[in-house]
Amino acid sequence: MVNVQKFIEKAIVQIQKEAGDDKVVMALSGGVDSSVCAALAARAIGDRLVPIYVDTGLMRKGETDRIRTLFGDLNLHIVDAADEFFAVLAGLTDPEEKRKAIGEMFVRVFEREAKRTGASHLLQGTIYPDRIESEGGIKSHHNVGGMPLHMEFKSVIEPIADLYKDEVREVAGGLDLPLEIQHRMPFPGPGLAVRVIGEVTREKVEAVREANAIVEEYLVEEFRPWQCFAALVGQGTGVKGDVRLHGWIVAVRAVFSRDGMTADPLLLPYEVLTSMASRITSEIPGVARVVYDVTPKPPATIEYE
Numbered sequence: 080m081v082n083v084q085k086f087i088e089k090a091i092v093q094i095q096k097e098a099g100d101d102k103v104v105m106a107l108s109g110g111v112d113s114s115v116c117a118a119l120a121a122r123a124i125g126d127r128l129v130p131i132y133v134d135t136g137l138m139r140k141g142e143t144d145r146i147r148t149l150f151g152d153l154n155l156h157i158v159d160a161a162d163e164f165f166a167v168l169a170g171l172t173d174p175e176e177k178r179k180a181i182g183e184m185f186v187r188v189f190e191r192e193a194k195r196t197g198a199s200h201l202l203q204g205t206i207y208p209d210r211i212e213s214e215g216g217i218k219s220h221h222n223v224g225g226m227p228l229h230m231e232f233k234s235v236i237e238p239i240a241d242l243y244k245d246e247v248r249e250v251a252g253g254l255d256l257p258l259e260i261q262h263r264m265p266f267p268g269p270g271l272a273v274r275v276i277g278e279v280t281r282e283k284v285e286a287v288r289e290a291n292a293i294v295e296e297y298l299v300e301e302f303r304p305w306q307c308f309a310a311l312v313g314q315g316t317g318v319k320g321d322v323r324l325h326g327w328i329v330a331v332r333a334v335f336s337r338d339g340m341t342a343d344p345l346l347l348p349y350e351v352l353t354s355m356a357s358r359i360t361s362e363i364p365g366v367a368r369v370v371y372d373v374t375p376k377p378p379a380t381i382e383y384e
């Protein structure tokens with residue numbers, strides 16, 4: 080990494096030059112990349128930056144409130160689109176169809192809101208590895224989350240396009256973003272939907288959201304994994320309060336990785352595993368069973384879908 084403060088100064092000048100006197104719109108997810116871009120652009124152009132946060136209903140527990148607290152000083156647009164997302168997901172069980180439906184809905188909501196803002200530039204948190212990946216496939220211009228936008232912009236501003244993830248984290252530190260953002264685990268674009276096998280319903284997402292919060296509470300600070308989470312992987316029989324229950328099976332996954340391409344499961348202490356399992360089954364009514372996934376990547380991917 081070059082000098083962080085120098086990078087920040089140069090990025091601010093670049094954004095000012097490209098934006099001119101116009102408004103700039105961006106999709107803010109709260110991950111480290113989009114948070115760094117929002118912080119740079121806010122310093123560069125103030126309230127001519129319009130960050131849009133789409134609440135898909137598939138976000139982690141407390142995410143929307145967290146975004147509001149962190150970025151509420153900006154000209155932040157929070158869009159509650161959960162109903163629309165659950166509507167398009169109804170009846171879909173194929174992982175690729177689910178992903179496609181979420182991506183398309185995201186673009187539709189983002190375009191609708193972006194048009195309203197009257198912005199003429201798009202700011203994107205593309206980083207160097209994304210560029211390499213997209214070179215053979217979808218062009219990164221005019222797209223959000225890999226899906227092409229139908230809108231035209233005067234320019235697409237990509238202030239962190241030459242940085243690797245660890246450099247983005249350093250810049251986040253230089254911008255005084257909270258530690259929680261600097262060290263934030265990767266979270267997939269389709270959100271908790273990839274952590275629910277089969278059809279995505281509100282009830283399942285509620286259960287998996289609670290389970291994810293418990294897993295993060297146990298593991299993030301103490302074990303600093305690359306990623307840790309819970310997924311609803313099916314149903315099985317259990318006994319709760321003397322009643323037999325056909326309840327959810329929650330799989331807990333915690334991995335170390337350098338780049339997400341390969342991963343190794345964490346060797347967690349047995350007491351931690353049993354304590355987590357006990358919290359998950361007692362606090363989430365529909366869960367009857369908790370398992371810990373010990374599969375490396377490959378052969379398993381990190382996420383379940």
Ligand code: XMP
Pocket residue numbers: 178265266267268269273306339340376379380381382383384
């Ligand atoms: P897998 O599950 O393929 O994931 O081993 C590798 C890394 O990528 C994240 N991931 C995604 N990120 N959109 C994203 O932005 C997606 O559709 C997506 N799928 C997986 C995953 O969380 C892990 O960090």
